Amino acid sequence: MELKNKKLTEDEFFSLRKEVLTHWPTGQEVDLQDAVDYLKKVPAEKNFALKLRKAKEEGLTLAQPRAGVALIEEHIALLKYLEDEGGADLLPSTIDSYTRQNRYPECQIGIDESMKAGRSLLNGFPAVNHGVKGCRQVYEAIRNPIQARHGTPDARLLSEIIHASGWTSNEGGGISYNIPYAKSVSMEKTIRDWQYCDRLVGFYNEQGIELNREPFGPLTGTLVPPSISNTVAILEALLAAEQGVTNLTVGYGQCGNLIQDIAAIRALEEQTREYLDHFGYPQVFITTVFHQWMGGFPADEAKAFGVISVGAATAALAGATKVIVKTPHEALGIPTKEANAQGIRDTIMTLNLLKGQRMPMSPELAKEIQIIKAETRCMLQSVLEVGKGDFARGTVEAFKLGIIDVPFAPSKYNAGKMMPARDNQGAVRYLMTGNIPFTQDIIDFNKEKLMERGKFENREVTFQMTVDDIFAVGKGNLIGRPE
Numbered sequence: 437m438e439l440k441n442k443k444l445t446e447d448e449f450f451s452l453r454k455e456v457l458t459h460w461p462t463g464q465e466v467d468l469q470d471a472v473d474y475l476k477k478v479p480a481e482k483n484f485a486l487k488l489r490k491a492k493e494e495g496l497t498l499a500q501p502r503a504g505v506a507l508i509e510e511h512i513a514l515l516k517y518l519e520d521e522g523g524a525d526l527l528p529s530t531i532d533s534y535t536r537q538n539r540y541p542e543c544q545i546g547i548d549e550s551m552k553a554g555r556s557l558l559n560g561f562p563a564v565n566h567g568v569k570g571c572r573q574v575y576e577a578i579r580n581p582i583q584a585r586h587g588t589p590d591a592r593l594l595s596e597i598i599h600a601s602g603w604t605s606n607e608g609g610g611i612s613y614n615i616p617y618a619k620s621v622s623m624e625k626t627i628r629d630w631q632y633c634d635r636l637v638g639f640y641n642e643q644g645i646e647l648n649r650e651p652f653g654p655l656t657g658t659l660v661p662p663s664i665s666n667t668v669a670i671l672e673a674l675l676a677a678e679q680g681v682t683n684l685t686v687g688y689g690q691c692g693n694l695i696q697d698i699a700a701i702r703a704l705e706e707q708t709r710e711y712l713d714h715f716g717y718p719q720v721f722i723t724t725v726f727h728q729w730m731g732g733f734p735a736d737e738a739k740a741f742g743v744i745s746v747g748a749a750t751a752a753l754a755g756a757t758k759v760i761v762k763t764p765h766e767a768l769g770i771p772t773k774e775a776n777a778q779g780i781r782d783t784i785m786t787l788n789l790l791k792g793q794r795m796p797m798s799p800e801l802a803k804e805i806q807i808i809k810a811e812t813r814c815m816l817q818s819v820l821e822v823g824k825g826d827f828a829r830g831t832v833e834a835f836k837l838g839i840i841d842v843p844f845a846p847s848k849y850n851a852g853k854m855m856p857a858r859d860n861q862g863a864v865r866y867l868m869t870g871n872i873p874f875t876q877d878i879i880d881f882n883k884e885k886l887m888e889r890g891k892f893e894n895r896e897v898t899f900q901m902t903v904d905d906i907f908a909v910g911k912g913n914l915i916g917r918p919e
């Protein structure tokens with residue numbers, strides 16, 4: 437069947453579903469009517485979609501950590517600690533890397549070995565192997581709404597299991613969980629597979645159960661220009677809306693220049709609204725999520741708290757509905773529950789101090805919003821052209837042609853011709869635009885901003901700036917100044 441941005445019919449969806457549920461024995465535990473009945477009992481305060489609606493209406497920024505360990509009891513203890521001692525408003529379950537690659541046999545080995553070792557030997561929660569039974573145990577043990585966070589190109593079985601278990605949000609998308617997370621999975625396959633995941637949410641919606649979907653904003657988390665991540669977020673929002681998703685959180689990963697980061701969130705929310713309305717989805721409720729710094733972290737915990745606090749402050753001043761929290765163990769690896777809770781308390785303290793405050797509009801902020809929207813518009817219009825009016829087909833073509841190009845992506849389907857670098861205030865600009873069809877004024881704007889830095893640093897504007905920027909934060913600075 438040719439790829440198209442069209443809502444799957446019930447026949448198409450249910451015939452795919454039969455095969456999806458055979459990918460692992462726990463798929464047989466998923467009974468749709470039983471899942472509907474179970475989800476209908478989820479109280480409003482434990483429904484991710486509803487808690488986000490409430491937060492947006494009240495102008496609050498909610499704090500959510502990442503967290504996941506191999507065994508059910510330990511995972512429950514971890515999540516309870518993060519809500520009780522950390523104060524988390526929303527809970528994750530970060531899914532392990534084997535599950536993300538559908539390597540369920542290795543998950544089983546990881547679970548068995550973790551039981552023998554008495555500690556987690558997986559880097560996340562293997563939700564498919566634990567099945568509906570195990571995931572419901574987790575859901576029933578906690579107070580807050582719970583979301584699956586992962587990086588799964590084919591998340592169809594995972595989505596079936598987590599939603600049947602009362603988990604009312606799922607992160608990811610056909611672009612954002614392919615390009616940064618896979619080497620050679622075709623864009624066409626992941627768009628189709630995520631149409632399935634979104635259609636499942638659309639099905640529950642038709643039963644009166646609203647679930648939240650969250651495209652993964654940061655992508656590679658390495659000097660990603662705001663207009664690149666916003667373009668991907670808006671495309672995934674449009675694809676999800678077509679499948680019947682009505683509650684979407686679009687996201688963005690902190691780049692470090694305060695005005696540009698706030699402009700990115702404001703442009704993202706406004707332009708997502710503009711495109712959803714224009715293409716016939718006014719019913720979709722939009723929230724935003726700001727991811728604290730996704731690049732290299734300082735190992736020194738006090739410095740790490742500095743990075744975490746700036747991320748929390750930026751999220752608050754931007755008016756993001758949610759902020760994803762980092763921990764002082766980021767440079768080391770999987771955090772202890774204590775370190776994870778510290779990151780949340782740091783974040784909530786910062787959010788509370790800035791409660792109700794927003795960065796006021798200014799000529800600088802207005803300019804950054806305008807340039808991000810203009811760059812995003814160039815890419816989205818070009819996606820429509822090469823897709824002959826279809827966003828799904830257009831996305832596949834756009835990556836083939838390098839019209840959308842994500843820096844430092846492992847996927848062979850990403851052109852990798854675009855290169856970013858910071859300007860003299862640390863804002864991320866386009867050093868090379870590759871095949872991205874920007875207008876000349878956009879190209880000139882980015883070049884001028886980088887020339888300013890070159891002049892200040894008395895060096896040529898070259899890829900060396902990019903390299904210096906990549907290591908800068910880990911060394912304690914935002915901009916990679918020449919040594």
Ligand SMILES: CC[C@H]1O[C@@H](n2cnc3c(N)ncnc32)[C@H](O)[C@@H]1O
Nearest residue numbers: 502503504505530559560766770771
């Ligand atoms: C998106 C990548 C980020 O997710 C975080 N992460 C991944 N797995 C876990 C985990 N199991 N527990 C806590 N944090 C985690 C970590 O901050 C990493 O940089």
